[in-house]
Amino acid sequence: MEFKAIERAGDAFQRPVAPDHIQAVCRRVFGRDARSAVELGLGAYNSTYRVTVDGEARPVVVRFAPEPGAQFPSERQLMRNEYATVPYLAVIAPLMPRVIAADWSHELIGRDYLVQTLLDGVPAPEGLPDYPRPAWAPFFRQLGEITRKIHQVRGPAFGPVAGGGHATWSQAVIASLEDIAADLDRAGLEAADLRKAAALAGENRTVLDEITEPRLLAGDLWTVNTMIAAGAPKPTITGVLDLDRTLWGDPAADWTMRMVAKKPDERVAFWEGYGEPARGAAATWRFLLYEVRHLGAVRLERHRLGSGDGVRDTYEAVIRVLSELT
Structure with a gap:
């Protein structure tokens, strides 16, 4: 062979x-x-x-x-x-x-x-650079449509699809923050900031528990987990893969939503396919808390990949978010 x-x-x-x-x-x-x-x-x-x-x-x-x-x-x-x-x-x-x-x-x-x-097409990170940046908008619009379809799926409880079972969204969020903090301990990394976020989540359970219906979150849907058609006039998604971090929860907590919000560039076309996101003080507070959870997961990944600088960057980022939460 x-x-x-x-x-x-x-x-x-x-x-x-x-x-x-x-x-x-x-x-x-x-x-x-x-x-x-x-x-x-x-x-x-x-x-x-x-x-x-x-x-x-x-x-x-x-x-x-x-x-x-x-x-x-x-x-x-x-x-x-x-x-x-x-x-x-x-x-x-x-x-x-x-x-x-x-x-x-x-x-x-x-x-x-x-x-x-084997899915048809080429990985989006390889294929998208073949198009001028303004031409990426249709890709993000289609990504919004796909994400909307996923988020419309309802589930039985909050938490990971396999092994979930939290009755409330606050329980699932707190458990996730505590689990990540425990993993950081095992890795020899400081986790006090994640535990502070878990404590804030406990103090503000009512804000989290405004989310009463578990929806399916892709967990890791972004350009790196999509395939696009080779040589198409515009970037067209032909495949979605590696959705292993799925969970039931608040759609705003999905990794996709975080990535869309990071830059006001071509990705704003996402909202044309997805629809308007939730707004208001409670939605903003929840989104900030979800950012801490994302950063904790990123910290673990960067440690796993041996990126010391990347790990350090997450501490500074969490400090900034916590200052807005408290």
């Missing part, structure tokens, strides 16, 4: 998978051998390979979750969370990869893995 892996430092979070493991997966799922496996560079959590299998007309994608012991508890079993979300993402089914197989048994390799169909 032809095998191409990405060279990484020996202490990198993303761990390679041996060719024999990929062969074993293909024999289990397809009953045939793999002819080639190429590791894909996008994404910083799972280890992902484009695999060509004997007898299959198209390559498939095989994604391996990190080893269980390497996962932060606040990010545990994200692949299983994604798998549990598939039925709720039927509203965007034509854009999603189909799951061919999922294996949590750890019989072949001590990691969860998914085998999925």
Whole structure:
């Protein structure tokens, strides 16, 4: 089998998978051998390979979750969370990869893995620069339409799709902040600012609990997790992938909404597809609290990727947000 892996430092979070493991997966799922496996560079959590299998007309994608012991508890079993979300993402089914197989048994390799169909198109981070910046507006308008469809899906309780179950939104937010703080402790990082945010959330439960209906949040939907049509007259989304951080909650808490709000550039076209966001003092307070939660998750990710400067930047950012919350 032809095998191409990405060279990484020996202490990198993303761990390679041996060719024999990929062969074993293909024999289990397809009953045939793999002819080639190429590791894909996008994404910083799972280890992902484009695999060509004997007898299959198209390559498939095989994604391996990190080893269980390497996962932060606040990010545990994200692949299983994604798998549990598939039925709720039927509203965007034509854009999603189909799951061919999922294996949590750890019989072949001590990691969860998914085998999925390969989406058409090119990754948006690679394809968007082919267009002048003003021409990116249709992309963000379409992203708004997709996000609106996801946010219209109603759920049974607040929290992660797999393993959620909080009766109120305030309980889910506080639990998330505390879980991230505990992970920062384990990583040897200061977490007092996250605990202060959790305390503020507790003091202002009534503001959070104005959100009474759990809605589906994509969790990580942005340019890096979309595919666009190759060579189209305008950037057109053809696929959405890696929605492993889905949860039930307030749509304003979604990562997508944070990213849209960061810059008043072409991305403002998002609102043409999505509709007007919630406004008012309570909505603004909640959005600031969600920003602290996002920054806590970013801090963990930057630590995982070995970015000391990136970790330090999050502390300064949280200080600024907390000053507005209190």
